[in-house]
Amino acid sequence: MNARRSLTRMTGEARQDFAFAFLSILFEGAPFILLGTLISGFIDIYMPPGMMDRFLPKNKFLAVLMAGLLGAVFPVCECAVVPVIRRLVKKGLPVSCALTYMLAAPIVNPITALSTWKAFTGPVMMIYGETVQANLVMTVSRMGLGFLVAVLLGWVVASIPMVWVLRKRLVDELKNDMPDHKAGEHGHACCGDDHSGQHSYKHVESSHTCCEHDHSHEHIHAHKPDGSQRIVAAMRSAIKDFVDVGVYFSIGIAITALFNTGIAPGAAWLDSIANRQILAPSALMVLAFILSLCSTSDAFIAATLDKFTYGAKLAFLVLGPMLDLKLLFLYQTVLRKKFILWMAVGLFITILLGAYYFQWFLNQQIVP
Amino acid sequence: MNVKLQRIVFSLVVLTWAAVLLYFFGSGRIVKYLAPDFRPLVLYGGLGLAVLGLFVLLTAGEKSSCGHDHSEGDPHDHEASDMNPFTSMALMLVPILFAVANTKDSFSLAALSRKSLFDEPLSNNVFLAENLPPLTMADIEKTHKKSEAGFYEFNLMELYFAAGDPEIQKLLNGFKVETEGRLVMEKENNEAGNRRRLYRLFITCCAADARAVPIIIDFGKETPPTIAENAWVKISGTVTFPVERGATQVILQSASCVESEAPWEESFMRNY
Numbered sequence: 001m002n003a004r005r006s007l008t009r010m011t012g013e014a015r016q017d018f019a020f021a022f023l024s025i026l027f028e029g030a031p032f033i034l035l036g037t038l039i040s041g042f043i044d045i046y047m048p049p050g051m052m053d054r055f056l057p058k059n060k061f062l063a064v065l066m067a068g069l070l071g072a073v074f075p076v077c078e079c080a081v082v083p084v085i086r087r088l089v090k091k092g093l094p095v096s097c098a099l100t101y102m103l104a105a106p107i108v109n110p111i112t113a114l115s116t117w118k119a120f121t122g123p124v125m126m127i128y129g130e131t132v133q134a135n136l137v138m139t140v141s142r143m144g145l146g147f148l149v150a151v152l153l154g155w156v157v158a159s160i161p162m163v164w165v166l167r168k169r170l171v172d173e174l175k176n177d178m179p180d181h182k183a184g185e186h187g188h189a190c191c192g193d194d195h196s197g198q199h200s201y202k203h204v205e206s207s208h209t210c211c212e213h214d215h216s217h218e219h220i221h222a223h224k225p226d227g228s229q230r231i232v233a234a235m236r237s238a239i240k241d242f243v244d245v246g247v248y249f250s251i252g253i254a255i256t257a258l259f260n261t262g263i264a265p266g267a268a269w270l271d272s273i274a275n276r277q278i279l280a281p282s283a284l285m286v287l288a289f290i291l292s293l294c295s296t297s298d299a300f301i302a303a304t305l306d307k308f309t310y311g312a313k314l315a316f317l318v319l320g321p322m323l324d325l326k327l328l329f330l331y332q333t334v335l336r337k338k339f340i341l342w343m344a345v346g347l348f349i350t351i352l353l354g355a356y357y358f359q360w361f362l363n364q365q366i367v368p
Numbered sequence: 369m370n371v372k373l374q375r376i377v378f379s380l381v382v383l384t385w386a387a388v389l390l391y392f393f394g395s396g397r398i399v400k401y402l403a404p405d406f407r408p409l410v411l412y413g414g415l416g417l418a419v420l421g422l423f424v425l426l427t428a429g430e431k432s433s434c435g436h437d438h439s440e441g442d443p444h445d446h447e448a449s450d451m452n453p454f455t456s457m458a459l460m461l462v463p464i465l466f467a468v469a470n471t472k473d474s475f476s477l478a479a480l481s482r483k484s485l486f487d488e489p490l491s492n493n494v495f496l497a498e499n500l501p502p503l504t505m506a507d508i509e510k511t512h513k514k515s516e517a518g519f520y521e522f523n524l525m526e527l528y529f530a531a532g533d534p535e536i537q538k539l540l541n542g543f544k545v546e547t548e549g550r551l552v553m554e555k556e557n558n559e560a561g562n563r564r565r566l567y568r569l570f571i572t573c574c575a576a577d578a579r580a581v582p583i584i585i586d587f588g589k590e591t592p593p594t595i596a597e598n599a600w601v602k603i604s605g606t607v608t609f610p611v612e613r614g615a616t617q618v619i620l621q622s623a624s625c626v627e628s629e630a631p632w633e634e635s636f637m638r639n640y
Binding site for chain 2: 012013014015016017018019021023024025026027030031032034035038229230232233235236237238239240242243244246250253254256257260261262291293
């Protein structure tokens with residue numbers, strides 16, 4: 001192996017390249033991580049358990065559908081969404097809805113739509129004999145495929161046990177948080193009192209009118225804390241989340257930087273695959289996985305990859321916000337490794353099939 | 369671990385990140401790393417991290433309450449971390465401090481060769497052409513300054529993307545232009561050694577997604593000037609669009625090539 005490109009013996013030039021790429025991605029992503037963890041910290045302290053759940057339809061299939069559209073209202077990029085959904089799951093949002101939101105929100109949101117629209121402005125296509133702007137086709141296709149894939153995954157997750165999906169620690173926390181209620185079923189706001197732990201007494205065999213059934217559970221009640229105590233708690237929760245996510249983010253962007261600058265073994269292999277037309281969608285998906293670009297800006301990269309088909313670009317634009325090196329590490333803060341592996345395989349195959357179909361459709365329509 | 373010590377450790381980690389972000393923004397070095405739209409976010413992010421880190425550090429020993437349900441047997445710990453805090457600290461600080469110590473705010477040529485430096489020009493680039501000034505003959509005089517020597521000042525990106533637009537090629541072929549960029553040795557089709565490659569970086573978001581935008585400089589029968597590899601130069605000459613190696617190339621037949629001062633940033637803001 002070339003010594004300059006060796007991981008074990010990085011030359012000064014390789015260190016310079018790695019450092020430059022690493023810092024540039026860190027500068028781009030860190031503010032979004034901070035935003036996500038601040039939101040997460042305040043959700044942790046201020047949002048009552050089960051609140052998100054109440055906004056979604058009771059029917060789990062409809063709830064997943066709705067979750068796929070939440071990104072249009074709460075635009076969050078993929079870096080920021082992971083700590084947010086981690087917290088939302090703890091707060092009772094069904095896992096299927098949380099994962100659907102996590103995958104769809106970076107794509108089905110107005111900022112991403114605008115950047116995709118802008119990036120593909122110019123070329124035209126012939127669809128059913130009509131001239132259509134490429135930016136319209138790419139924007140609609142990206143959001144449509146992204147939504148579809150996220151909802152499909154949400155429906156799958158809705159039908160499997162939570163313990164297969166979430167990290168054991170998170171599952172344990174959920175069980176501890178709601179000992180006598182199913183996760184996400186309802187919160188405790190109905191008691192009409194804050195339950196915090198200074199001055200305690202127990203409800204025993206109490207009845208809650210809000211949920212119209214008896215709870216033989218024990219609560220520890222307390223006087224409401226003052227505002228400053230809650231802010232301190234929120235900030236502590238936020239900094240803990242920032243560090244938890246920041247660790248994986250650091251590892252992810254370090255690996256990304258190694259591939260990005262050709263230091264990592266296999267970088268040249270990726271280049272050679274990218275030139276093959278049949279493998280183009282797969283090659284661009286691998287590229288998206290490695291580059292770990294932000295969904296709000298990746299369209300500008302895709303639009304300049306003129307050797308590749310629109311189908312390949314669509315695969316790049318849909319997979320990237322759902323699965324990349326950096327996200328692989330971020331997901332581990334929420335999901336089991338085995339589930340991440342299966343999810344990755346499922347996403348890859350589904351998006352690849354979608355991209356192939358899209359390109360096949362365009363090949364039937366486009367007049368050179 | 370003592371929870372107060374964990375808070376202090378996490379605060380120091382976050383404050384270190386804040387210091388790095390604020391230093392790169394304050395020193396102006398950030399212009400080498402991010403496109404203009406993203407730079408203010410580094411300031412806001414750095415300030416936000418500083419506030420978060422300082423707040424948690426200064427209140428590390430204070431009492432707090434989350435104000436919601438803590439049932440018996442549930443420690444309900446809002447601060448339990450995924451891993452040992454010192455491990456987290458090492459994983460977050462070692463890479464960033466290594467990077468700060470080793471960065472030179474630029475890529476080597478080896479890395480740039482992976483970023484299109486030696487690739488053929490794009491054959492279709494309507495996307496970026498959208499962002500370029502109109503290039504009808506009538507408008508050229510309005511949108512491009514003319515030097516005393518009679519050369520029109522062009523941004524290198526304009527010349528590069530002309531390779532994908534036959535109409536602009538017709539207008540510009542044989543046109544006298546002046547542009548600037550970094551000069552490196554041309555690798556292909558350069559047996560006589562009289563060709564160089566002139567490039568700049570186009571950054572859409574961050575340097576990691578930078579793309580080199582190159583054209584070929586042909587010195588003809590003249591001996592190319594002795595200029596350090598990768599130095600910034602200002603070049604004037606006649607632009608042509610011959611087909612070589614199966615692709616339309618942008619070749620500037622150099623009339624003059626002198627070293628110039630590096631622009632304050634890479635992302636094509638100068639001249640606009």
